[in-house]
Structure formats: structure tokens, C-alpha cells
Amino acid sequence: MKLRALKSAFPHTTPVMTGYIFMGTAFGILLSSKGYGLWWAIFMSITIYAGSMQFVAIEILSSPFNLIAAVILTLTVNARHLFYGLSMLTKFRDMDKLRPYMIFSLTDETYSLLCSTPPPKDIDQKWFYFFIAILNHSYWVIGSAIGAASSSILKFNTKGIDFVMTALFIVIFIEQWESSKNHISSLVGVIVTLLCLILFGSQHFIIFSMLGIFIILTSLRKTMEGSAENDFNHN
């Protein structure tokens, strides 16, 4: 049963595998350039497990010791995660013992796979989701280890490799667009965030975007629920 869930989860994770191994490698290379070796890279990728935050963490680890600054910076960079749980409340409800790990491992990429990948009918949904999560986590750890271990050997030009994440989100965006007749929420996400980026700059715009999306979707509740009764349910 578990093996079948693993087998059916794996193909869905291959885009994240590509992305995480390359991004993890970039992280490992950068971390070791600051004097932190292989075991620190693995330790960070297992315990923190948040892509953009770990790049910020390299900066924190290259600055004087300050735990309060570390907490504030982490909460700011990761505030968008607050939204993810809201759409996983129902999905994680029956996860029992796996639930804490599912919550811990809810990265941007795992979140987007969980949103966009309905488990096959004959597969145990709980284990299907769990394997998506843990496979992604393992790619990230393996990538960081590769980067940290080979930072002196690997010299190929990785410029632009981080675009793989953008590509993943665009593809998921298209799939969501095609799966739903109502495009209001998708459009709200793009337009509000763009406006906030222009208005508030790339340092602070995410918090404002989240607020804006939150307010607009709340005020549209009647319209959305009226016009698209069952449209969103398969997610």
C-alpha cells in the first residue's frame, strides 16, 4: 500500500526534484563559501527546510550573533506560509501521526504540488501526500549536500537555474486556470501582488500583497460562492 503510494507520488515530484537539487546545490556552495561545511548544510536543510529563508540564513550566519533579529527576519520572509495552512486544514485533517510532519514540510513547492495533484483513486491519499512531502524534503537535503561537498569541484555556470521555480509556478498557474471556470482568484493574486511590488518595493511587498488578497477575496465571497458553487471543490 505504502509502496504503491510512493510509486504514484514520485512522478509528480520530478519538477521539484530538478528545482530543489539545483537550488539546494546553489545553497550548499554559497554556505560553504562562508566557511560552513557539509554537516552544517545538511543540518540546516533538514531542520529549517525553507528555500529562500536558508539563503537569508547564510547572511544571518555571516553577521554577529543576534537571535531576535533572526526571529524577526524569519517571520517576515516566511509570513506567506500563514496562507498555506488555511488551504490545507481539510486535507491534513485525517493525516494522524503524519500531520506534524506535513505541517513542518509545507514549503512553496510542496504546497503547490499538494494543491494541484489529486491522488489517484486507488491510492491511499494520506501516504500519497506524505511521500510528495518527504521526497521533496529529501531532494532539498541531497542538493545542499552535493553543493557543500563539491563546492571546490563544481564550477559550471548555474546562472538562471533558479528560474526553475518560476517555471513550476507558471505551469501550475496554467493548470489551475484550465481546471476552473472562475479566474477571479488567480487574477487577484497576480494583480494585487504586482501592484504591491510597484507601490512598496521588493523588500516589503509580500505582507501587503497578502493583506490585499485577503481583503479582496473576503469581500468577493458572496460573488464567488454564488457564481462557482462547485468550481473550487476538487482542489
Next chain:
Amino acid sequence: MILTTTEVFFTIITIALATFLTRLIPFILFPANKSIPGYIEYLGNVLPFAIIGMLIVYCLKSVSLINYPYGIPELIAITFIVFVHKWKHNLLLSIGGGTILYMVLVQIIFI
């Protein structure tokens, strides 16, 4: 390393706990044994669409339209991904192809 091993250890653990906290808060507010209010359920259903849109912009936040190369590599790669994905619906082709195209663009063509 300018920090001691103990300082590094506690800094990493602190960042890890704060990260976990941002993921955990919704589940503390709406525990599994209580029913989810209709409004929150509504948000949970519509948010994934908006968030993926938000993440696309988030990924592109450092692209400058007023400085060279004016976001042209991003525009080309995104157009490629949209068309190829609409055409073939093949994840690896769209994502892998789009990324390789983008890398070629920023490494060789728009230097």
C-alpha cells in the same frame, strides 16, 4: 565562521522553529477536532489560486524593467512555457525546457 559553534547551532534552531511556527499557526487556530468555519473553508478553497499567482510575481521580484535586459529573458521564457504547456501539457518539457531556455538567454544572449 565568525560565530562559535554553539551560536551557530542556536541560530539555526531558532530560524527552524520560527519557520515551523509560520506554517503551524493556521493549524493551531483551527484544530482538527473542531469544525472549520464556512468563511475559512471558503478562503482555503480560493486562496491556492491567488497564492500561485502571488508566487509567480514573488519569483520575478528582482526583474528590472528599466535596466538592461529589461525583463526580456523572463518574457521570452514565460511565453515559451505558456505555449509549450498549452500545447503538450508535459510538465518536464515545459519546466525543464523553459529553464534551459532562460539559462541560455541570461548566460549567452543577454549578457
